[in-house]
Amino acid sequence: MQVNTLFYIFIFLCIVPINVANAAAKKLLFCYEDKEIAPMFLGAGQEIPTQRPGASADVLRLLDDAVDGVDIEFVRKPWRRCLKDLESNKVNAVIASFREGREQIAVYPMDEDAKPNAQFAISRFGSCLLGRDKFRSQWQSRDKFNTKTFTIAVPSGYGLSAVLKKEPLFVHETVSKENAFELLNKGVVDSSIDICQVDKIKASSYPYSDTDVKALFPPYEFTLGYLVFSHQFYENHPTLSHKMWQWVSEFDSAPIYIDYLNSAKQPQN
Template sequence: MKENKCVRENRWCVVLLCSFCVLYLTAVQAKATELIYCYEDTRSASHFLNEGSDVPIDDPDALLAVFQRLDNKLDQVSIRYVRQPWQACLTDLRSNKVNAVIAAYRKDRTSFGQYPLSKTQQPDSKRAVSEFSSCLIGSNRFHQQWQSREVFQTKAFTLALPRGYKLNKAMTQEPFFIQHTASVEKALELIERGVADASIKLCQIGSRKIVSKNQNTALKMVYPPITKEHGYLVFSKTFYDENQSLSQRIWHTLAAQDNAKLYVEQLSKAGNTNQLASTDRY
């Protein structure tokens, strides 16, 4: 009888423990704050091309991998994903229909979006979600001409500029003849045909250099990168004002992850290491 009583008591303890766990998990879930994250639907290209989109990679799975890891780490937040054209994401952030997007810093966006800021009230690159860099790419002949352009004053090069890219301030001082193309692939094709001297291409994520599996071995990147752009998780003003402590924790958690590694791994799996990493689509 004693043994049976112990068994009954143990079972009762297990039932109580399970009930406590259920109550605890329910309480935690009840306290979780919903974060509506809007990301770009690249299938709706006609709605956003040339509109200043901000997604650094055309493959949305690379971005989702970063956020899914965040979702698993923080019990205080429950992320709901909304996929739509980029301009719709920005419009909904303005009206607080969504709570967050990934975007590069633009002064005009600070009126409706909250960036992670440093003590000097500048965007804090240490808490950026991503850092994407682009390089010039061309043949060995272009490499030699580019390196000696100052000495021999040979600065006239035809640059095949893929849609979505733009030159930074330093590069605009170089007298390039710009030939716009629909994609990186088309730009590289023009180089191979001798129509263009060089183009611009994603070459680095964080400190990790990117090598495309499909890259023509006759064409090589010119390092260091000529452009660098940081992507930030930007909250709507309303969400940030109501959840300042949580927002800071989310920024801190994202910054602590090796996001560059996640991007590279995801793109490698998809075979998309030559996807657009645009400085204008930020």
């Protein structure tokens, strides 16, 4: 009888710490767009892919495993809904670039000058225009053109669309990056745009290798993505939030993003 009692006590003591640890983990509801945004997030709709969900999703899953006290749960919604729900704390975090005024709904890792600290960015991308030799040569002297001279295919919703419309470019929006690349490959448009640099490493996802299409360096624009929290989540869990930012700053995520970009280079006819 005593042996059985001791056995059950032993089992109880083994199980309780595990349950306490699980109970102590704070659920963090992370929202990202329900459209594919390669290489960050793949797939579309509300389903969360279990395999190859995207580079940013992979990084967050590694963070989830590495940082004690947090349990990340993913949800997909239209981007504006993600931001709206972040403001009301219906979701706790998103990955977003910094825009003036966005700090009113999201907490960024700030430096002493009250600006986002690039050291804590979860992604660092350079975007380049793509084109053939003639386009790349003429683009260097684009200030001489007073009219829209070139055509560029850009995926719908791409963050640079508004900026590019100020250039001597006819902007043709496409349903996907693959469609934009196809139009460039067939000569329907003069240019497209692609991530050409991750941190300081040159990269590309352009799949056609039998053309003279190349990226135009230096990058047209650099974009930093930050893991940002709702104000309520940060106020309730400041130490945990900083632990996650610290992990991001110490983790080399570039190889993961480059792997996804390279995987996108499928052979094309």
